[in-house]
Amino acid sequence: MPALAQELEVARRIARQAGDILLQVYATDFSVTDKAGGAGPVTLADERANAFIVDELRKAFPADGVVAEENEDASDARRFSRCWFVDPLDGTQEFVNRNGEFAIHIGLAVEGRAALGVVYRAVGDVLYSGIVGEQGFVEDPQGRRALRVSDVADPAQLRLVVSRSHRSKTTDAVVQRLGITKETESGSVGLKCGLLAEARCDLYVHVSDKSYRWDNCAPEAVIRSAGGVLTDLAGNAYLYDGSELQNRRGLLACNAAAFDKVLPVASQVAREAGLLK
Known part of the structure; x- marks a missing residue:
């Protein structure tokens, strides 16, 4: 066990x-x-x-x-x-x-x-x-x-899951630069990550500081148990040690195959939006 x-x-x-x-x-x-x-x-x-x-x-x-x-x-x-x-x-x-x-x-x-x-x-x-x-x-x-994330590696082929209630221009910028054409709308962060973990979607990007550790602790464990990745927009793992509760550097959830190609684009958009220095 x-x-x-x-x-x-x-x-x-x-x-x-x-x-x-x-x-x-x-x-x-x-x-x-x-x-x-x-x-x-x-x-x-x-x-x-x-x-x-x-x-x-x-x-x-x-x-x-x-x-x-x-x-x-x-x-x-x-x-x-x-x-x-x-x-x-x-x-x-x-x-x-x-x-x-x-x-x-x-x-x-x-x-x-x-x-x-x-x-x-x-x-x-x-x-x-x-x-x-x-x-x-x-x-x-x-x-x-x-649960098992997809193995789609080509950014243009990724299926993006976006917020139903909080769509932003920064998300549009990521979509445009990666050439993404397939999108699904969903509500909860956990349900978005669940779609990735089931390989029904491949990518979730939250270019905003409007989330907290309780939003992503459980989803991170779920997506990682499916072989995926959840980090901040600089590619760093979030700590849950109480040093910070607000996710000031946004969220990036992705399958492992495309992560290294998506990260530089998401990071650049986050820098332009003032989330990363």
């Missing part, structure tokens, strides 16, 4: 149970409020799922730290060598728009590196899970399948 197998099973259970909480609110005429400082919308679903996941993780792993989007205190990432990163509802705008493209992220970082991840889409019952260094899997009503 691989290391972290027990942690993965617990995270999968918690994600599914939290999914039920989201769907309960999703079925009602819920209200939406804006977070302070223009940080985006929040609903009762975010708050209820957040409280449930954090409580369950603390009960199951009392020696671990927990950092969650709807918790103000993120100091656990600095104080614990093992820390869970939780986004109880990644894609709140998709939740509000009722298009189903939202997900729960539960990721575990060990010594500051993403080690394990679960991404659960409650609508449609799709669960991605993986341990870095082990084979990742996706489960849905059709069954359980191994």
Whole structure:
């Protein structure tokens, strides 16, 4: 049995149970409020799922730290060598728009590196899970399948997955310079990375500082368990040690075959946008 197998099973259970909480609110005429400082919308679903996941993780792993989007205190990432990163509802705008493209992220970082991840889409019952260094899997009503990124190496042949709610001119610049013609829209970061892990898409580029470690800890573990790569736009691995929570240098998720060709283009666009110095 691989290391972290027990942690993965617990995270999968918690994600599914939290999914039920989201769907309960999703079925009602819920209200939406804006977070302070223009940080985006929040609903009762975010708050209820957040409280449930954090409580369950603390009960199951009392020696671990927990950092969650709807918790103000993120100091656990600095104080614990093992820390869970939780986004109880990644894609709140998709939740509000009722298009189903939202997900729960539960990721575990060990010594500051993403080690394990679960991404659960409650609508449609799709669960991605993986341990870095082990084979990742996706489960849905059709069954359980191994995850493996594509081997498309030609940048012009890459299938790009883009944000449904946050399309930007910087993304257009990457598309134009790489010669990309195939695009898919999706909501949650985790679901975008899931599409890469299933080889249904090949590339995701987020040329913005508007994301946080809880957005990408679980997706990184999933995509790496499928043989893919997730870094910042300079090609550096993100650390989950509490030194920084905001992803100030954007995100680049890609299959391994095309990464070295995509990175210089994405980095140049990020420099032009002021994300990289």
